[in-house]
Amino acid sequence: MFWGIIIFMVTSQNFNRVAKALGWHMHYGDLPMSLLAIIGLSLMAMVGLSEAFRGAFESVKTVQFDAARSLGMTNLQTIRRVLIPQAFPVALPMIINMLINLIKGTAIASLISVVEIFSTATQAASPNYKYFEAYIAAAIIY
Numbered sequence: 001m002f003w004g005i006i007i008f009m010v011t012s013q014n015f016n017r018v019a020k021a022l023g024w025h026m027h028y029g030d031l032p033m034s035l036l037a038i039i040g041l042s043l044m045a046m047v048g049l050s051e052a053f054r055g056a057f058e059s060v061k062t063v064q065f066d067a068a069r070s071l072g073m074t075n076l077q078t079i080r081r082v083l084i085p086q087a088f089p090v091a092l093p094m095i096i097n098m099l100i101n102l103i104k105g106t107a108i109a110s111l112i113s114v115v116e117i118f119s120t121a122t123q124a125a126s127p128n129y130k131y132f133e134a135y136i137a138a139a140i141i142y
Helices: 002-022 033-058 064-068 074-126 131-141
Strands: none
Touching: 033 074, 064 074, 074 131
């Protein structure tokens, strides 16, 4: 969830300035927090999966490519028939680990929104001191 925190911090501090420079009529408060969570989790998944496949592709020995070329295979055939079948079993544990990390990340992202719901309930209850009703409403929303 490290990427999500970085996305949140960078966008919260610089979004209004960048939007004004680009001529957009949008402010940071207009962005839904779920969009920032989706962007952060997507970046985390892209980095993790690219690293998993890079390591898996490097695990295939170069002798395999020479053997495929000696059989007359093209580069696409070599990738499809030699590289992927040998690299996928190596990448599978890392892919599953990335999936587990994404599930954990979505749980953390939902906790961030829960904090927002409860802080909104606290702010709504502060003028009339009806905290119990506000917290019950927040629990029902959650």
